[in-house]
Amino acid sequence: MRNVLIAAILVFGAAALTAQVTVSHAIALHGEPKYGPDFTHFDYVNPDAPKGGTLRYHSIGTFDSFNRYAQRGDTPAGSETIYDSLMVSSDDEIDSMYPLIAEKIEYPADYSYVIFTINPAARFQDGRPIRAKDVVFTVQKFLEEGVEFIQTYIPGTTGKVIDELTVRFDIPDGDREKIMYLASFPILPPQYWENRDFSEPTTDVPLGSGAYTISDYNMGQYVVYKRIEDYWALDLPVNRGRLNFDFIRYDYYRDENVALEAFKAGEYDFYLESIAKNWATLHSGPNYDQGYIIKEEVPHEIPANMQAFVFNTRRPFFSDRRVRQALNLALDFQWMNTNLFYGQYTRTRSYFQNTEYEAKGIPSAEELEILEPIRDKIPEEVFTEEYNPPVTDGSGNIRPQIREALKILKEAGWEIREVAAPEKSLEDQEGDSSKEKETEEPGFLGKIWRGIKSFFSAIFSWILGLFGGDSAGGVRRLVNVETGEPMEFELINYSPSTERVIIPLQQNLERMGITLNIRTIDPTQYLNRLRDRDFDMISQGFAANAIPGSGLLLRWHSDYIDSTYNQAGVEDDAVDYLLEGIVDNQNDLDALLYWGRALDRVLTWNHYVIPQWHLSKFRISYWNKFSRPETRPKYALGIDTWWIDTEKAATLPDRFQQE
Template structure:
């Protein structure tokens, strides 16, 4: 870590200890004395903190490598969103928040490192060798949009509010924070319940910071269409409920000069237009009503953009490879339902999904089958466990499926013909083992006679064409599966309440997994509504592996422990793995500039800018009728 110097020496140079004594009194001084109880050599004070190793960018860096530091400011970016919105508060369980809203954080991440945080609202970060606490020193120039300074009180208020009134995610994410306290005029210390959790200081740095003077007289737990006070580079200029939001760049934004912001936030206005569904949104793009789209549907990418603007180059269509983990998109079993309590039943249904046919016929061969919860990364389990990973798993041998040690996980495959006879025979054998039998062409419980019937919950009509062949194969097994398409609000509420049998869901992953895994797979999350443990996993081995990931002392052990968790999750058959692509498919009207280098995590329009010359040329072509 690039340290400014030992804590004591740093205080000596800045005169901070004397200033604190004069301004905040003896109580704060005692708190600082407690911090200083650790050896000065054990404490680092720096501009950035990495999960493992050193930050890529030193204390005097001027900008990230993947931006154009001289990008001009100006122009408008029009973006499209499918659905609607009824709230500007994205941090609570009520309402459907608008796109583009959110608060600034103490630190900001880079796009070309696994997990490093650089100071944003915080100008400096301090921590001991065991990472049992962290101190953030706030920038004196940090301001809310009303001109009031961002204070330590705001930070403490944000922590307490998010943990007690925010989404359940925050309670899991901040569960290991014992207390928060002011230790100086601009210094705030977070003390942790455990030492050795290397990620905790970085997690705290990701905390959204809320203005206490704005929220203290308002009900934080109610959705609102009153644009909240913020501090970032953009503010809400206007909106039409459920239809559009216009964000304008803040001319006197306090953080515009920072290295972490240079070359970003280049548009004067960002306008979000809402459309009924993805089909209408695509037509809006082709008509020039929106400027940019990242296409997620293979069929649309292959068939929907053979139009004059694409053919003549006005509307650019590009595939941009990326190196970010793609996580897991899957058919997710809600194992809280007795129907899906037996892993043999879950595996049987996996045999009914014919990915090879689906990819050939519906996806135009553009996807890879996902075989890991950490796909497209070094964190994915491969082969059978060896070395340190095998040693790690050995104590759990009696508690996990035998295949964890003996077989490399692969989802069931077919010949792609559309008639997976062998797979369905294997599925029927597994169902028979688990107490089901076919009677009058229906699969029924051998003991009770109850039929095998369930519902697949979806929110995107585009998934219906994928579900229908799956449902057809299930029907061949005697299983009745209903596809239920619901609106976005109902979908969100049902997921929060775990009110579904099966759903098509996605878990995104970072290059450095950690505390968020508790919300994804932890036993406590399984019984906490609003968590992302959609599958209802309650497994002490999984809990223990998550703890080991969180306390991994270096990158090598983090990779080994994550692979072990991946392997145990896969052999639990909690999902029917879906598919992924290691590239971004983008379309944009040719009126923008972008950096020569794309960050490893993929396309980010935060680094793009409006190009007046290109815009004029585009208008000339449109006027000429091309």
């Protein structure tokens, strides 16, 4: 009888263990995937879309390398098409992945490992089969020589070949997000990369695993991708109705304004506009009027990025939250939206904008339970107020905001003082020399008069300091009470066309006695300075998080203070605590909701950035030679589902027709 019981326990125990292992065609970060194992194509494609022709884009800047994963150098736009991954996301779900190179995925309830089964038909671009050993090679290459993000995100991950088509990865501190991250790895051909340094740039055209390869280029000027003629995965469910262009070309321009004019002249096919003024004033002309170019706004449901002016809090004066809070008052969004953006934008107020994790109102009871242990480490406003960026009346008069800012800055040890005006030129000095001599040795009454003038000048400057005006003599500057140093800092930028949205901030800071120097540099210099953390402020986007996950650690956790992704330089115990709570609750959606909202509150009230604005639609212009599916993806523009419509193309003037 005892042996029977033991046998029963072993049988039922094994069944219970098996039940905790998921074997599936797909994986979702939370919930269930939309598409079942027998799906034939995504809902937002035309499975019978015709194939052929060339899609022509533009890009700004230059490129000097074809290794998009090197730690230096600039790679061309579109180079991601060279490689395929084990699984691929759909564009009508936020968090699901489906089979590409892998045809099956297996993982336990604790996400401590993942097993991928490779599609036996999978091939590299040279025809060689993709096998389990190639997947292990890829991950090892990324971990040993790849970019910093990968090495810090999945440290200690090890791969093992189970058989020719089966590979297993063991993941320390595993979670579903890390499994999905591994599923998204571009698979590298060892026959090309084995004896090459993955961290270094290359000017050789790389062998890939994807649908496209580089067929033509002029380094730094243009690049052409050609779809592989016998691409093995073209008819897989994830690819049906996609990858419809035989060629994809990117032409490079140094200036966005020049690029737009080139588009309007028919030099390329598609333009995604990011500047409100251009959209309102420049997307017009004869080719628009005659219907040769289509101008369109396409709504989407993508969570909004936190685009912001980012403080480098490693700079001494930006380490003080009060200074960051005060400088937030200098951004007059209401005036900018009316006068610069044609009313097109909404102010961003959350790192989880347009998701359920966006913190609103005051903390709930569940959030308070999370926040109470760190009450003495976070701003009191977290508990008492809903965060919203400052609001003005839109008139351009921000005197109330200036008064409030100067009050906060005074508490932080800064005050307005009148300092000597900049030195005059030699000619000016010579012109004033006689006046200086006339007043060089004033008499008794002259000294009294000078004292009276000095007294009233100080009073006048003080009054102007309250109301944001300028003094008649000298220069009003915000200076540190202890050191006497003026507040002056630099914002680096790589796009001349964006200076127009920085200048209003610069002007309002000047009214506070603060000097903001705008420095526009080329993209390569900009990237190098980010890597070296050699900046005071940047305009940067924080990728939208539809669901908070462990990837947030790289952006905010103090363990990654030296990561280039922690651009704000945040090193805060309270933030660490909240991030760790998010990681620990990845499998509890209810708890994750409250941890995410709590993090949002603490980040926003710490004023690590000056939030900018967002738009919930794509602004596009394109030459009228394309057709697209009736159903659009919710979370992407979906250009990869478009196709050349030969009937439409035939109506264009000969010089604009598809080559």
